[in-house]
Amino acid sequence: MTKLVYFAWVRERIGKGEEEIDLPAAVKTGADLLRHLKTRGEEYAHALEHEKVICIAVDQEHVEHDETIAGAREIALFPPMTGG
Amino acid sequence: MTKLVYFAWVRERIGKGEEEIDLPAAVKTGADLLRHLKTRGEEYAHALEHEKVICIAVDQEHVEHDETIAGAREIALFPPMTGG
Amino acid sequence: MAGGVPAPVVVRVQREDFDAAAETARLTAGSAAAGAVVTFTGLCRDEGGRLSALELEHYPGMAEAEIGRICRTAVERFSLLGIAAIHRVGKIAPGGNIVLVVALAPHRHAAFDGASFVMDYLKTSAPFWKKEHFADGSQGGWVDAKDSDDRAREKWS
């Protein structure tokens, strides 16, 4: 099981802040994960529609979409950051 | 009569902070003034030895050495500034 | 760094307000080599009276970790004598404080660069999100990220 956490409008569109899911073995990168999640329902398809703008963090560090997510305990998906 | 004011090591070398003097008609620019003052004694010659580094202000505004000092009420001579 | 003492790095994410003067005093105390302190305070604008509040969401844990990484990079890159970065979360009214960065250095350019660098990175890589609430009671949207912030960060690389 991998813990997924969502923030801001990604959280609002998916309708929850976190969940634990079993990732298929074929899901190896961040991009794979986004494509997989979009098959889980309309709310995911809507939240992750514009894949390029979604930021991914593995165990609280930024990763690019083509980087591996192997061994991740916690994966976060969120929109571009607007702090400061 | 024109009021001359001196600061920092220019003041220390000339030995006074201010004085009033009659400027000869031939003294038209800041550079003329420095050359004239250097004829007034060793202390002036020492203070104004390196003419290029001396800053000149006329009525509390910076002027270049080749600018006119005509009509000045107060002329200040001082070393490069080191505030801040 | 005098005597090889590591430069202090203070990072906090909090709901309550911060005291810029107290944070600055704490950071400068005992740093006899410091000649320059630059503080940046980010405030909630009222957007011409339309805004009633900003709501700041963050990713607990990663927000602190990311700001810490940015601050340590700044200390190394600009040879800072100390840095503090404090970011508020929750609802903030117009005029209220959002973020504080304090950079301490021997000379002014390092202090200015250090604070500016931390802000430019914090804007684009620390996991915080702003949602607007409007004075007319309407629910505002999430604030969009700005291209100008990305460009500001890129000038450091």
Added chain:
Amino acid sequence: MAGGVPAPVVVRVQREDFDAAAETARLTAGSAAAGAVVTFTGLCRDEGGRLSALELEHYPGMAEAEIGRICRTAVERFSLLGIAAIHRVGKIAPGGNIVLVVALAPHRHAAFDGASFVMDYLKTSAPFWKKEHFADGSQGGWVDAKDSDDRAREKWS
């Protein structure tokens, strides 16, 4: 500037210490369009323990006038919402405050640039001079102007 109110410009030369927090609070009060405040504080370094004090001399009248000109230029150039510049004179011990600049703007880059611009010009064109007094009782000399300060100013022109 909201409502066409002119941006406040505060300029002071004084022997007594200043309170950065109080000056900042005064400047930001009532400026609902402000999103960024940058403060710069210049401190007296101890120069590795050698220094007992800096003595600051100034040209009364011109010092205030020149800082005022620099501040008004900064307000116009960076569209600042307010600026304060306070310079101390007399003897200042290591760790003590020398100069404070506070710049207020809608966005961070204008506030950083405004404060940095004022400091770079103040260093090279405001009539102040520093003399060092050493801890061993010896009379120090007048601090030399730095080429790096001239270059820092030139980058704005």
